[in-house]
Amino acid sequence: MRLSNKRKAPLYNFINTALIMFLVMGILAFFAEEMRFQLLGMEAYLFIAVPAMMIIIFYLNGRQIFEYDSDGEALHFRNRNIVPFMSTPLSDEFPKYKFVKFETFTFLFFKRLYITINSKSGNTILKYEISYLSGKELNDLKFSLNKVIKNNKEKVNNE
Template sequence: MRLSNKNNTPVITFVYTIVGIIFILGVIGYLMEISKFDVLGNKAWILLLIPVLLLIPLYVMGKPLFEYDSDGEALNFRNSHILYIFSKKNAKDEFPKYKLVKFNIINGFIFKRLYIYITSKKNRVIILKYDITYLTRKQIKDLKFSLNKVVKANLEIGHNDNTASD
């Protein structure tokens, strides 16, 4: 199963552009206010507060682009950001399906996170984190269905291995 929200890229880019413009205009307005106009007096900080309050949710919501592919013998996850400034922490992971132990989806107030638990070569559990805030409910439902299918298959294989060794 393949899942991607790349078709939302123009909308997300538009929102980031508008908030960026509002931030730049707020900074310019603040500088003009303190140096030349002095209309707001001691309340000039409001011109900076409003744009920052718009930037905070965008930052908390995380990386807007998410791709998932479960076709074949491996699971592929890619989580990336539109802005080049934040692209350092882009996540791109590929691992065999049999390594998936479990997954968990956290629903915060303005964000959603996907936690993937996989086994390493030394039988330790590694946690991979992905931002899925920008996925629709249907996409999240499909993602849950696909990951549940892989986890159940892994449990059956693990159960069959345990009964064969007894």
């Protein structure tokens, strides 16, 4: 099964650009208020604080683009940001038989996927940011990963 939210990249680019423009307009409004009008007082800082908080939340949500491919004998996970210099992209590929378990963690609007794989040095945990997946995409991902775990258990029982 293949899963990707890459087609939403233009939307995320638009949101990113709009937030940056909102911040620039807030800074200009702040300086206009402080230098010229002087009507708001301390509330003028909200012109900068609100857009800055929105940008921080947007970036703290994690990498926007998530791709998953379980076709063939390997699992392939890719996680990248729409802004190339913000964080390094993650790309992991490993055989299906090394896949042990997965866990999703949700807190407010942050979602993380923790994958446990069997390696020579013990179990390794891989972390992916899946905050930008829709509910259907997340359910499809969980279904596919559960299917891989089930197939792995059947192969172990047959041997």
